[in-house]
Amino acid sequence: MKVIEQEVPVSFNYNVYFTRGLFERDNSLFSDIIAKASPEVARKVLFIIDSGVTEHHPGLPEQIKGYAEAYEDHFRMVPELQVIPGGEEAKNDPDIVGQLHEAVNRANLDRHSYIAAVGGGAVLDTAGYAAGTAHRGIRLVRIPTTVLAQNDAGIGVKNGVNAFGKKNFLGTFAPPFAVLNDASFLQTLDHRDWRSGISEAVKVALLKDAAFFEFLEEQATALNNRDEEVMDHLIYRCAELHMQHIATSGDPFEMGSSRPLDFGHWSAHKLEQLTDYNLRHGEAVAIGLALDCIYSTLAGMLSEEECRRILRMLKAAGFRLFTPELSNRTDEPENPASIFYGLEEFREHLGGELTIMLLEGIGKGREVHEVDFDLYREAIAELKLFEEQCIEV
Amino acid sequence: MKVIEQEVPVSFNYNVYFTRGLFERDNSLFSDIIAKASPEVARKVLFIIDSGVTEHHPGLPEQIKGYAEAYEDHFRMVPELQVIPGGEEAKNDPDIVGQLHEAVNRANLDRHSYIAAVGGGAVLDTAGYAAGTAHRGIRLVRIPTTVLAQNDAGIGVKNGVNAFGKKNFLGTFAPPFAVLNDASFLQTLDHRDWRSGISEAVKVALLKDAAFFEFLEEQATALNNRDEEVMDHLIYRCAELHMQHIATSGDPFEMGSSRPLDFGHWSAHKLEQLTDYNLRHGEAVAIGLALDCIYSTLAGMLSEEECRRILRMLKAAGFRLFTPELSNRTDEPENPASIFYGLEEFREHLGGELTIMLLEGIGKGREVHEVDFDLYREAIAELKLFEEQCIEV
Numbered sequence: 001m002k003v004i005e006q007e008v009p010v011s012f013n014y015n016v017y018f019t020r021g022l023f024e025r026d027n028s029l030f031s032d033i034i035a036k037a038s039p040e041v042a043r044k045v046l047f048i049i050d051s052g053v054t055e056h057h058p059g060l061p062e063q064i065k066g067y068a069e070a071y072e073d074h075f076r077m078v079p080e081l082q083v084i085p086g087g088e089e090a091k092n093d094p095d096i097v098g099q100l101h102e103a104v105n106r107a108n109l110d111r112h113s114y115i116a117a118v119g120g121g122a123v124l125d126t127a128g129y130a131a132g133t134a135h136r137g138i139r140l141v142r143i144p145t146t147v148l149a150q151n152d153a154g155i156g157v158k159n160g161v162n163a164f165g166k167k168n169f170l171g172t173f174a175p176p177f178a179v180l181n182d183a184s185f186l187q188t189l190d191h192r193d194w195r196s197g198i199s200e201a202v203k204v205a206l207l208k209d210a211a212f213f214e215f216l217e218e219q220a221t222a223l224n225n226r227d228e229e230v231m232d233h234l235i236y237r238c239a240e241l242h243m244q245h246i247a248t249s250g251d252p253f254e255m256g257s258s259r260p261l262d263f264g265h266w267s268a269h270k271l272e273q274l275t276d277y278n279l280r281h282g283e284a285v286a287i288g289l290a291l292d293c294i295y296s297t298l299a300g301m302l303s304e305e306e307c308r309r310i311l312r313m314l315k316a317a318g319f320r321l322f323t324p325e326l327s328n329r330t331d332e333p334e335n336p337a338s339i340f341y342g343l344e345e346f347r348e349h350l351g352g353e354l355t356i357m358l359l360e361g362i363g364k365g366r367e368v369h370e371v372d373f374d375l376y377r378e379a380i381a382e383l384k385l386f387e388e389q390c391i392e393v
Numbered sequence: 394m395k396v397i398e399q400e401v402p403v404s405f406n407y408n409v410y411f412t413r414g415l416f417e418r419d420n421s422l423f424s425d426i427i428a429k430a431s432p433e434v435a436r437k438v439l440f441i442i443d444s445g446v447t448e449h450h451p452g453l454p455e456q457i458k459g460y461a462e463a464y465e466d467h468f469r470m471v472p473e474l475q476v477i478p479g480g481e482e483a484k485n486d487p488d489i490v491g492q493l494h495e496a497v498n499r500a501n502l503d504r505h506s507y508i509a510a511v512g513g514g515a516v517l518d519t520a521g522y523a524a525g526t527a528h529r530g531i532r533l534v535r536i537p538t539t540v541l542a543q544n545d546a547g548i549g550v551k552n553g554v555n556a557f558g559k560k561n562f563l564g565t566f567a568p569p570f571a572v573l574n575d576a577s578f579l580q581t582l583d584h585r586d587w588r589s590g591i592s593e594a595v596k597v598a599l600l601k602d603a604a605f606f607e608f609l610e611e612q613a614t615a616l617n618n619r620d621e622e623v624m625d626h627l628i629y630r631c632a633e634l635h636m637q638h639i640a641t642s643g644d645p646f647e648m649g650s651s652r653p654l655d656f657g658h659w660s661a662h663k664l665e666q667l668t669d670y671n672l673r674h675g676e677a678v679a680i681g682l683a684l685d686c687i688y689s690t691l692a693g694m695l696s697e698e699e700c701r702r703i704l705r706m707l708k709a710a711g712f713r714l715f716t717p718e719l720s721n722r723t724d725e726p727e728n729p730a731s732i733f734y735g736l737e738e739f740r741e742h743l744g745g746e747l748t749i750m751l752l753e754g755i756g757k758g759r760e761v762h763e764v765d766f767d768l769y770r771e772a773i774a775e776l777k778l779f780e781e782q783c784i785e786v
Contacts, residue, residue, distance in 0.1 A: 001422065002411040002629060006636050008550060008568055008645050009404045018395040029394070041745070105557040111647070112744030133526065136553060136564040136647070157401060160529060164498040171529040172565050175401055236395060243399050252401050253530070254504070351505030352434070 012175035016155050016239055018232070022143065022182040023060070023067045031071035033141070033178050034114060043114060045141075046078040046107055048100065048127040050119025052086030053145050056188040060118070075114070078107040086119060088277055090126040091161045091168075100130035104138065111135045114177065118143040120193075121153030121281075125171070128159030132174035139177035145185035147197025147231065148282050151238035155179050157252055167269075173253040181239070183232055191226075191318075196282030198223055198317050201238035203263050203289055206310065208241050210363030217309060220316035257350045263357040263365055264288030267326070270342025274325040286319035290386075291326070294379040296359040299372070306362050315390050322387035326380050333373060339380075340373060405568035409548050409632055411625070415536065415575040416453070416460045424464035426534070426571050427507060436507060438534075439471040439500055441493065441520040443512025445479030446538050449581040453511070468507070471500040479512060481670055483519040484554045484561075493523035497531065504528045507570065511536040513586075514546030514674075518564070521552030525567035532570035538578035540590025540624065541675050544631035548572050550645055560662075566646040574632070576625055584619075584711075589675030591616055591710050594631035596656050596682055599703065601634050603756030610702060613709035650745040656758055657681030659749055660719070663735025667718040679712035680719070683779075687772040689752040692765070699755050708783050715780035719773050726766060732773075733766060 021027050034043060047064055054060055061081050068077035082103050084090050109115075115138050117127035124142050131140040144154030160171025186194065198216075205213035215237075216223075219230045245261060246252050259265075268288035272279055279287075293310045296302035314321060326339050333340035347354040357365045414420050427436060440457055447453055454474050461470035475496050477483050502508075508531050510520035517535050524533040537547030553564025579587065591609075598606035608630075609616075612623045638654060639645050652658075661681035665672055672680075686703045689695035707714060722731035740747040746762055753759045 004409045004629075004633055004636055005406075006409065006548075006568075006640060007404060007406050008640055009402065010646055012399075012401040012403065014399050016397045016399065038745075101556065101563065105559070105562065108741075110741060110744040112650070133563050133565060135562065136551060136566055155399075158529060163494065166498070169498065169528065170494065170526050172526060172567075173529055174565075175399075236397075240397055243397055247399060247401055253403055257505070348501075348503060351503040352431075 012157070014176050014178050016179040016181060016243065018181045018183065018236060020182060020184045022180055022184075023063045025067060025070050028071070030067070030116075030141075030180065031074040033180075035074035037139075037177075038112060042072065042074055042076050043112055044078055044107060044109055045075050045114040045116050046082065046103060046109060048082040048084060048115060048117045048119075048123070048130075050086040050090075050123040050145065051083050053119050053185070054083055057185075078103075078109075080107070084123060084126065087122050088162070090122045094163065096126055097130050097133075097161055100127065101134055104130070104134045109134065109138055111138060114139045114141055116141040116143060118145060119149070120144070120146040121149040124149055124154050125159050125168075126161050128174060128176070129161050129171055132159050132172040137174055140174070142176045142179045144179065144181060146189060146193050147186060147195075147235060148193075148200060149197075150181045150186075151197055151235040152200040152242055154181075155239050155243060156246055181235065183228065183235075186228070186231060192280060192283070194226060194231075195224065195318050196280045198234065199264075199282045199286040199289060199314070199319065201234050202310070202314065202317075203285060204238055204241045204245075204261065206289070206293075206359055206362060207261065207263055207357070207365040208245070208363065209237075210361075212237050212241070213313075213362050216317075217313045220313050224316065224318040257352040257355060259350060259355070260357055260365065260367065262346075263359070264292050266342050266346040266356055267291055267339055270339055270345065271323060271325055274328065274337070274339070275323065279323065283319065286314050287321055287323060287326070287383075290314055290321040291376075291379055291383055292356075293359055294382050295371075295376055298375045298379055298382075299358070301366060302359045302361060306359075309362070311386055320387070321390075322384050326383070330373075330377050330380065340376070343371065405550070407569050407571050409572040409574060409636065411574045411576065411629060413575060413577045415573055415577075416456045418460060418463050421464070423460070423509075423534075423573060424467040426573075428467035430532075430570075431505060435465065435467055435469050436505055437471055437500060437502055438468050438507040438509050439475065439496060439502060441475040441477060441508060441510045441512075441516070441523075443479040443483075443516040443538065444476050446512050446578070447476055450578075471496075471502075473500070477516060477519065480515050481555070483512075483515045487556065489519055490523050490526075490554055493520065494527055497523070497527045502527065502531055504531060507532045507534055509534040509536060511538060512542070513537070513539040514542040517542055517547050518552050518561075519554050521567060521569070522554050522564055525552050525565040530567060533567070535569045535572045537572065537574060539582060539586050540579060540588075540628060541586075541593060542590075543574040543579075544590055544628040545593040545635055547574075548632050548636060549639055574628065576621065576628075579621070579624060585673060585676070587619060587624075588617070588711050589673045591627065592657075592675045592679040592682060592707070592712065594627050595703075595707065595710075596678060597631055597634045597638075597654065599682070599686075599752055599755060600654065600656055600750070600758040601638070601756065602630070603754075605630050605634070606706075606755050609710075610706045613706050617709065617711040650743045650748060652743060652748070653750055653758065653760065655739075656750040656752070657685050659735050659739040660684055660732055663732055663738065664716060664718055667721065667730070667732070668716065672716065676712065679707050680714055680716060680776075683707055683714040684719070684769075684772055684776055685749075686752055687775050688764075688769055691768045691772055691775075692751070694759060695752045695754060699752075702755070704779055713780070714783075715777050719776070723766075723770050723773065733769070736764065
């Protein structure tokens with residue numbers, strides 16, 4: 001038997017830019033990054049916009065058209081903008097990806113054309129999947145408009161939509177051409193969306209950067225009061241830590257089983273589902289982090305003092321840290337209505353041995369492969385008590 | 394303005410194995426490659442089979458089931474096999490990919506499960522697209538059953554289906570987990586399919602390996618007479634050259650504009666379309682190669698003697714080198730019915746400047762960016778004459 005061994009090295013390069021007023025005429029950033037990649041010809045750009053964004057910025061489509069006119073030597077806007085529903089609806093509606101493919105076809109885009117997606121994480125995921133599969137990948141410029149999208153969901157290498165009731169059942173790994181974080185979009189976020197992205201920053205700080213956690217701890221109240229400068233720093237540092245992780249993890253396309261950034265996420269995913277997505281992802285993550293910190297302490301890994309600091313920080317940022325679904329059927333881990341069933345779903349998702357990340361100290365995670373349900377029940381009870389005490393105060 | 398620069402290096406590794414009787418019980422290759430990747434647990438494998446293959450091998454599904462039973466400690470076959478239409482129909486039917494996704498869902502496959510696709514290039518492309526997009530990529534074992542799939546279409550990093558009347562409108566770059574070339578499938582190919590894969594071997598030999606061309610030249614008649622040993626060598630060397638090219642081209646995911654292996658392909662693609670796909674890809678490529686060799690000679694790049702050797706080799710392998718569609722509307726290059734319109738379509742596909750590969754000598758290509766239509770008309774006339782003379786003899 002003969003064998004040919006193949007190794008295909010591929011390197012993906014993209015920049016994440018931080019700006020304000022992206023489509024104001026005197027901001028040439030968008031035009032520059034397109035023109036730089038193909039100076040010889042003005043490439044086509046199809047815009048896909050989150051309906052939540054056009055609601056808060058009804059003038060945006062016109063502004064983009066004006067911008068495109070001003071820079072028509074550098075890129076050609078496809079006249080027909082695509083506005084798609086914001087939030088999980090973008091990922092749940094099985095027709096949207098097909099509609100976007102049709103738009104790509106009508107506009108005769110090719111692999112050197114661009115899709116510019118403006119919106120929250122769900123819209124970026126949906127537009128990204130359409131872009132990643134049309135002509136085996138049209139260049140995608142992501143313009144995330146929420147905190148969560150700017151510091152986490154919008155800067156990575158994945159896309160996806162839901163199918164068969166399963167989150168991200170369809171998707172690809174497809175690094176973007178560029179990401180443009182425009183801080184001015186954050187001003188119009190409703191408060192839950194403003195806050196929602198903070199928990200992912202807390203998570204990555206707890207795993208990777210104690211000094212960043214101290215910053216978040218000091219600034220938690222300022223964040224809750226919508227201090228934009230503090231938020232700018234949070235987003236920048238969180239994006240940077242996420243990107244370093246993707247670049248250096250050794251497994252950016254997740255071919256193995258380990259998901260070292262999924263701290264607090266096994267219960268967060270389950271809580272989103274158990275609350276019918278009434279909890280936003282970031283809100284569920286805050287609860288998941290709090291729970292796993294208490295568990296880490298009960299398991300003798302994390303000091304009580306550090307655990308308290310983390311819980312207090314999350315409360316100061318305005319997060320609710322308990323929800324009744326946490327106490328669902330905790331005596332029946334095999335019941336899909338039990339929070340503990342989330343562990344099994346998490347294991348299935350990883351496709352192998354259960355691996356969850358816990359905390360040894362602020363800035364230092366530790367992976368474990370089994371859990372003690374009694375200890376988790378105790379952790380849930382403690383979290384409930386903590387939340388009740390906070391509300392009383 | 395702040396910028397974070399991201400570089401994500403990803404390395405894809407896969408082997409191409411050459412075997413016979415893949416699903417005979419004493420051939421443990423298939424089981425071994427699965428078991429080696431996950432010794433701790435028997436992973437699920439969903440089989441997708443080309444209806445053309447089950448037609449010639451009606452016992453194959455039962456054979457695979459028996460094989461799976463024999464190796465059940467190493468992998469678990471999903472009981473429900475998927476048989477999908479062979480040939481371009483697999484890529485044209487918009488429902489098939491959805492059906493395959495449903496099968497993935499029903500079987501609860503995850504990213505550590507496998508799809509094993511058995512068939513010609515079109516079925517591998519379709520199954521590959523379904524595998525590449527479910528859960529952001531289920532491991533794909535390609536089992537190509539035609540010459541073309543074993544030496545070219547089945548060993549690379551792409552997949553795709555047709556949409557909106559455009560070839561490969563949907564697809565991704567997704568290297569396989571492994572490729573298993575089973576030579577016994579070739580015995581039942583009809584003669585056009587047997588021959589069809591030879592032209593891609595001629596192409597890659599002409600561009601990269603003069604000694605391989607000499608082998609093909611010597612063995613052309615043997616190939617036409619279905620000498621299996623000669624075909625084994627053709628497939629192995631052609632696969633090896635293709636894989637070397639993918640690994641070392643510097644652009645395996647085709648982010649740039651150059652397509653250096655597309656020698657003879659601008660007219661081949663157009664001829665497939667102009668003949669309503671009555672010409673198989675490999676048959677069209679043989680004509681495209683002949684045409685571009687004559688043109689290279691008329692343009693003063695290639696010696697007349699080398700050009701003759703190439704034409705004679707293709708004839709000895711049994712290829713028809715002229716088809717009336719070549720002479721369509723050659724005075725109207727902008728007419729979509731003209732063969733020359735294929736140049737514009739090729740340029741559009743590349744998304745930039747026209748770049749076509751011609752020949753300087755056997756084993757040595759040269760890219761050009763413009764063509765002389767008069768010279769091409771002359772080349773077409775010469776090719777027609779050559780074919781007529783061959784038929785007379």
